[in-house]
Amino acid sequence: MQKEQLKHLKEFEKLFQVNVESVHHMKYNIPPHIPKKRGPVSGNEGGINHKQAADVQQDQAENIKQTSRNSVRDMEYVTVPEFESIPQYMKGRVTYDQLNIVVDSFNAALKAKYKILSQPVKILSNHSRKLQQRFKTQETKDTKGRCFIVEEDIREFTQMKVDKRCQGILSMLRHCQRLRELRGGGLVRYVLL
Template sequence: MMSVDLQDVSVQLNQKISSIKRFMQLKNMCSDPSLTKILQKIGLELSGIRDTLDIFQMQILQQQTELRSLQDLRKAVQKNSETAHHLLENIPAHLPKKAAQTNTADPKDARVQEGPANPEPEKNSARSKHFVREMEYLLMEEFNQVPGYMKGRMTYDQVNAVIKELNATVKAKYKILNQPMKSMSNTTRNQYHAFKEQETKETKGQYFFVEADIKDFTHLKVDKKFHVILNILRHCHRLREVRGSRLVRYVLI
């Protein structure tokens, strides 16, 4: 153990002696005119190295700032991706068709505006004759503005599902009304005359349905919930009522 300790002490003493010799050599170089220029050149090189290190440090700081920005951007993109994925999995069954509003003008007005510039008035007139207007689906914003006491537990999707059935009812009804009499069966002819008897001056040129039409053309139940939805549609200006002869006509607006 003693020899090992003396050996360690010897190594340490030799290292210190080597360091002292190196310091003395460097000190002597300062007094040697032939080595002064070399020391100055080394000093300039060290100064250049420090400047380069400063540039590297600035670039590192800049890259750190850019890295933080990219990390924030990554978080924002990830959040938007999750939102888009959620929207994709929760697409409403019935999308609103606000843009189609311009196509719901009265067919007679359309023919008047076209005038003589229309090269085939007879064909367009035939198409207008079979035009059937549809009720626009509710927007979520409209549904949210309906008072709570009016919609109760009714959901947005339930209301638009009923609108889909009402549009099918109107389409089926007016398909019969636009059908040539010669091609009608006895049952269809009876329906045609029943539909004509429902019309009044207020419904002339309008599209409407009655509760009997709902029962004939859909599987909807004309119950309390159904009338709640009709109230919502009246509130949202999708239809209005025309009463007379003990019959309620629901006219599309």
């Protein structure tokens, strides 16, 4: 009886050790960012019926109406398969992590810009008021209701330099359909898709 228990405990210890090794591997190999899910691939996923789905959509629509003025949609991280689909001549020496660090910077610039735009003029400082006015003059009929930044915003709100390397990364993001360039009035507007 005790021999059997000892045998089962040793098997259990081996399984536990395998799990511990797996957890350690996950702990030290987690990427600095995890891409968001884009939604179910097949119709079978989700497990809710149509009535529940309609209720969820209605709740989400109410939440969007309440928060749409203050929140800015983030650019999604580039996934590994998308990064690998970028042609080598476009990638150069840019790594996957560097590309997603630029995505973080882009999101930070968007948030900073639209935070200033969402505030009333009365509470803004002189500098912020001038920025807000500049942002409003940069808007065109093509960018109405869409989030965008220009190179000057990148310089203003991030530590990034807008040089050839940055231009190459922005073209990779265009290739991955994360943004679109709109040119006009002497400016290049990077519109979030």
